[in-house]
Amino acid sequence: xxxxxxxxxxxxxxxxxxxxxxxxxxxxxxxxxxxxxxxxxxxxxxxxxxxxxxxxxxxxxxxxxxxxxxxxxxxxxxxxxxxxxxxxxxxxxxxxxxxxxxxxxxxxxxxxxxxxxxxxxxxxxxxxxxxxxxxxxxxxxxxxxxxxxxxxxxxxxxxxxxxxxxxxxxxxxxxxxxxxxxxxxxxxxxxxxxxxxxxxxxxxxxxxxxxxxxxxxxxxxxxxxxxxxxxxxxxxxxxxxxxxxxxxxxxxxxxxxxxxxxxxxxxxxxxxxxxxxxxxxxxxxxxxxxxxxxxx
Numbered sequence: 001x002x003x004x005x006x007x008x009x010x011x012x013x014x015x016x017x018x019x020x021x022x023x024x025x026x027x028x029x030x031x032x033x034x035x036x037x038x039x040x041x042x043x044x045x046x047x048x049x050x051x052x053x054x055x056x057x058x059x060x061x062x063x064x065x066x067x068x069x070x071x072x073x074x075x076x077x078x079x080x081x082x083x084x085x086x087x088x089x090x091x092x093x094x095x096x097x098x099x100x101x102x103x104x105x106x107x108x109x110x111x112x113x114x115x116x117x118x119x120x121x122x123x124x125x126x127x128x129x130x131x132x133x134x135x136x137x138x139x140x141x142x143x144x145x146x147x148x149x150x151x152x153x154x155x156x157x158x159x160x161x162x163x164x165x166x167x168x169x170x171x172x173x174x175x176x177x178x179x180x181x182x183x184x185x186x187x188x189x190x191x192x193x194x195x196x197x198x199x200x201x202x203x204x205x206x207x208x209x210x211x212x213x214x215x216x217x218x219x220x221x222x223x224x225x226x227x228x229x230x231x232x233x234x235x236x237x238x239x240x241x242x243x244x245x246x247x248x249x250x251x252x253x254x255x256x257x258x259x260x261x262x263x264x265x266x267x268x269x270x271x272x273x274x275x276x277x278x279x280x281x282x283x284x285x286x287x288x289x290x291x292x293x294x295x296x
Contacts, residue, residue: 001023001230002019002020002021002022002023002024002230002231002232003019003020003083003210003228003229003230003231004017004018004019004020004050004051004054004083004210004228004229004231005017005018005019005210005211005214005225005227005228005229006054006225006226006227006228006229007214007218007223007224007225007226008179008223008224008226009183009186009218009221009222009223009224010222010223010224011183011186011222012179013178013179013181013182013183013186014176014177014178014179014183014186014187014190014221014223015176015177015179016174016175016176016177016214016217016218016223017051017054017055017173017174017175018172018173018174018210018211018213018214019047019050019051019054019172019173019174019210019231020170020171020172020204020209020210020231021043021046021047021050021085021171021172021173021231022168022169022170022171022172023232024046024050024085024231024232024233025039025042025043025046025047025160025168025171026167026168026171027232027233028042028046028085028086028087028088028233029042029043029166029168031233031271031272032088032089032092032272033092033093034089034092034093034094034166035092035093035094035095035166036095036103036162036163036164036166037072037094037095037096037097037103037104037105037108038072038089038091038092038093038094038095038108039160039162039166039168040103040105040160040162041066041072041075041089041094041105041108041109041138042075042077042087042088042089043160043162043168043171044105044137044138044139044158044159044160044173045064045066045075045077045087045138046077046085046087046171047158047160047171047172047173048064048077048138048139048142048156048158048173049062049063049064049077049078049079049085049087050079050083050085050173050231051156051173051174051175052064052079052117052142053079053080053081053083053085054081054083054229056080056081056119056121057081057121058081058082059080059081059122060080060081060119060120060121060122061078061079061080061081061119061120062078062079062080062117062118062119062120063076063077063078063117063118063119063120064076064077064078064115064116064117064142065077065114065115065116065117065118066109066113066114066115066133066136066138066141067113067114067116068109068110068111068112068113068114068133068136069110069111069112069113070094070096070106070107070108070109070110070111070113070136071091071094071096071108071110072089072090072091072094072108072109072110073089073090073091074089074090075087075088075089075090075109076088076089076269076270078236078270082229083229083230083231083232084231084232084233084234085231085232085233085234086233086234086235086236086270086271087270088269088270094108096108103162105136105137105138106135106136106137107136109133109136109138110133110136111133111136112132112133113132113133113136114130114131114132114133115130115131115132115133115141115142115144115145116128116129116130117129117130117145117149129145129148129149129150130149131144131145131148131149138158139156139157139158139173140156142154142156142158143155143156146177152177152178153177153178153182153187154175154176154177154178155174155175155176155177155190155191155194156173156174156175156176157173157174157175157194157200158172158173158200159171159172159173159199159200159201159204160172160201161201161204161205169205170201170204170205171204172200172204172210172213173200174200174213174214174217176190176217186221189220189221190217190218190221193216193217193218193219194217197216197217200213203216211225233271235268235270235271235273237268237270237271237273239275242266242268242275243277243285245266246264246266246277246282246285247285247288247289251286251289251290254282254285254286254289255282255286257282258279258282258283258286262278262279263276263277263278263279263281263282264276264277264282265277
């Protein structure tokens with residue numbers, strides 16, 4: 001079962017998250033038929049979204065958009081405060097490899113591009129920040145965003161292992177943030193510990209749990225466990241939402257769909273669910289719009 005653990009040091013100066021996302025990444029990659037490199041890139045972004053969502057309040061959402069000049073084109077991920085995550089890539093049939101045979105995620109995303117983070121905090125307008133892609137490794141780009149756009153010193157670790165068959169064997173991540181006033185001694189200890197420990201992908205493949213990974217990172221640094229939260233794929237699409245999208249197109253566009261195609265079919269990019277609207281359905285939507293305009 002995928003889950004996330006959130007902690008804070010006894011001093012209150014450092015907070016951290018560690019999560020296991022293997023099942024949800026495998027689920028979403030299967031839904032989109034991603035090849036190994038696309039799976040690795042999407043898996044990292046899904047884990048990044050999961051970590052970002054964990055700091056939100058109930059009802060809030062975050063969206064991450066990676067857009068580079070590589071063949072993957074884009075990665076879109078959405079996550080909420082309850083551990084629900086969804087996402088997709090622009091081109092799932094990408095399987096770039098480096099000369100040593102490892103998956104070339106930066107090459108797939110592209111060295112030039114942007115990371116945009118948008119947060120729906122329940123305000124009139126969502127908060128949004130954009131940074132240029134730094135390494136296109138995903139983790140470093142997210143850390144750069146947190147430092148530049150939110151002024152929060154952060155260390156981000158994202159890891160996955162994709163089998164040659166395309167199966168996601170392990171996936172997970174860690175996010176550590178310094179909270180003002182920054183305790184430089186604790187931060188230096190953590191940075192040294194990160195350098196000394198095996199790579200996160202190695203720890204995950206050894207079967208280390210999020211709790212055990214945090215214990216290794218924070219050995220000798222007292223902390224409290226704030227929560228343990230289950231994670232999983234969930235899509236917020238529905239027929240009613242798709243109807244609102246169609247209505248937003250306007251009466252003329254709906255009338256054109258009715259006359260030329262005698263209906264409409266819309267597929268959710270996140271989950272692949274198809275919604276079909278007959279000619280009669282479109283007539284009803286147009287009539288509803290006309291009635292609403294008359295009442296206004």
